[in-house]
Amino acid sequence: MNLQNLSTGKKPTRIQREKTGKILDAALDVFSRFGFRGATLDQIADQAGLSKPNLLYYYNSKEDLHNELLAQLMDKWLEPLEKIDPIGSPIDEICSYVCRKLELARDFPRESRLFANEIIQGAPRIADSLTGPLKTLVDEKAALISAWAKAGRIADVDPYHLIFSIWSTTQHYADFDTQIRSVMEDNYASRFEGAENYLSHMFRSTLAI
């Protein structure tokens, strides 16, 4: 964003709050469906109900807009992992983490797909976040899980691959939703209920001593 009043430290106006909200929502929709290069500013502007120059009044470039979305996303995406509590019961903590990730996939599928698109395409715009905050947090929680394993409180599994399996199985319900709808058909409506049951069983079995 590059608005005069903001860059001089003033508060955003009512219109700025309304319009940037609509823009970000439309951008999330379009970027998450087509990826960065496949999305067009015309489409985003259309969906947000503005003209393209008006959109560019709020965000100076396509890349600016995309970066804003990714920046907002990263925090929300790391939060569930942060919440794993060293004090709690290991298996419950990890299963709660699975549930939180599954809720994210259910409630924020567009965000999940935006992230997936970015990673699949080589993460050119969030490489720093991956090697920085993400890696730091994962290393920390992996150490915790290893400690639990060493103390004999959960099975001795590789914590990194455990985390990958949690990420992949939960995000799958957002990112591959189209495929799931095609395959499940009848039971599609209850997919998240079914997923919670299945994943709960799977990770409890995996971690049981």
Next chain:
Amino acid sequence: MNLQNLSTGKKPTRIQREKTGKILDAALDVFSRFGFRGATLDQIADQAGLSKPNLLYYYNSKEDLHNELLAQLMDKWLEPLEKIDPIGSPIDEICSYVCRKLELARDFPRESRLFANEIIQGAPRIADSLTGPLKTLVDEKAALISAWAKAGRIADVDPYHLIFSIWSTTQHYADFDTQIRSVMEDNYASRFEGAENYLSHMFRSTLAI
């Protein structure tokens, strides 16, 4: 493809075999990295070592080329699931399936990403394959797994969610490779070895009675 000799039933020429091979390889590279709309014919032609009009001599349109890749892919992608043998030992059969999928992710990451891109973006070009051959095969194998569960030979898990968890955990190593490299760093080189160990443990635990 729309070449005169082929459409009159003749054999492909040496040049046709060579050039279409190079084109498909380049197209796989570019489509898998940028998605359909993000990929450009110029980039594909460049990478294949031809001029764009020359590329369009072999494939009449961008969509033709993309469809050809998807068509070739679908068979290879379903094969591991087809191989699950009703006669074999249930847990071994399913674990072998996991291994085969993991090998696909390791040996054909571009194909995996092409597929992922297509699904994430709503599968507009393979919707028929999903509701047709894919669903048919999944239904068949899900019934087999249910039968095994009912016979008490594996744990009573939902076969669809089991299959989803196999797809997601294995493909993750191809589709999210960038993220895995960022997070694992030191152990990145042995990621598939580690994945095989971890996933073998996870699915054996999940299915154990």
Next chain:
DNA sequence: GTCAAATCTGACCAAATAGTCAAATAAAAT
């Protein structure tokens, strides 16, 4: 109501893009 700041628009530009085509060149068949 006035005025400055904020918001919006239409017309515009340069680059990129999918696709065409007539004509030139290379291969293969005779």
Next chain:
DNA sequence: ATTTTATTTGACTATTTGGTCAGATTTGAC
């Protein structure tokens, strides 16, 4: 060697795309 067929190219078109800009319009503080 000739002729037919396959292959390649450069020059081209129409459209889409990200982005600019001067000026018009609206908003909000006073």
